[in-house]
Structure formats: structure tokens, C-alpha cells
Amino acid sequence: MDKDPQNNNERLTRQQYRQQQTTGSNDGEEEQQLSRSRADQKIEQEQLISEQKMQRLRKRLNIAIISLVVAIIIVYLILFFVK
Structure with missing residues (x-):
């Protein structure tokens, strides 16, 4: 008879096979x-x-930029007032 390895002991109907495939997927x-x-x-x-x-x-x-701007202003003030 069939020597197909997929046909182990029982044969499935198309509907059973489709259900098996959908549950597996x-x-x-x-x-x-x-x-x-x-x-x-x-x-x-x-x-x-x-x-x-x-x-x-x-x-x-932002903190670094603000501190650099303040430092530059302080340096300009020191250079302007100290002669």
C-alpha cells in the first residue's frame, strides 16, 4: 500500500489536515x-x-552655556573697570 512516511497509522481527512495546519500556524x-x-x-x-x-x-x-556667558561678561567688566 502507501509507503509514505507522513501516513503513520491513520489517515486524515482534508478538513482534519487543514484544522491541524491552522492550529499549528x-x-x-x-x-x-x-x-x-x-x-x-x-x-x-x-x-x-x-x-x-x-x-x-x-x-x-544649557548650564555650561549660561556659565560661559556669565564668565565672559565678568571678564569684560573686569577689563573695562581695571586700568
Whole structure:
């Protein structure tokens, strides 16, 4: 008879085979969705961390610019009043 390796002990109808294939693909899709959601969460977390770092850097740069402007004004005042 059939020596096909896929026909182990019982033969499946087309409907049973399709159901088996769809349930197998659904499991794979669920795993892909979970891995996608985990990847999305990781990307969101990295974006939040990078935004926080950018905010800290902006504050530090603003402080540095303001302190340099104040230092330049002080130097000009010292040079103007000291002769």
C-alpha cells in the first residue's frame, strides 16, 4: 500500500489536515506576536532611556552655556573697570 512516511497509522481527512495546519500556524503566530511585543517593549524602553539621557545632556549644556556667558561678561567688566 502507501509507503509514505507522513501516513503513520491513520489517515486524515482534508478538513482534519487543514484544522491541524491552522492550529499549528496559530501557535507559531502567537509566539511571533509575543516575540514582537517583547521586541516592541525593548525598543520603547531604549527610546525612553535615550530620551532621558538627551534631557539630562540638554540641561548640562544649557548650564555650561549660561556659565560661559556669565564668565565672559565678568571678564569684560573686569577689563573695562581695571586700568
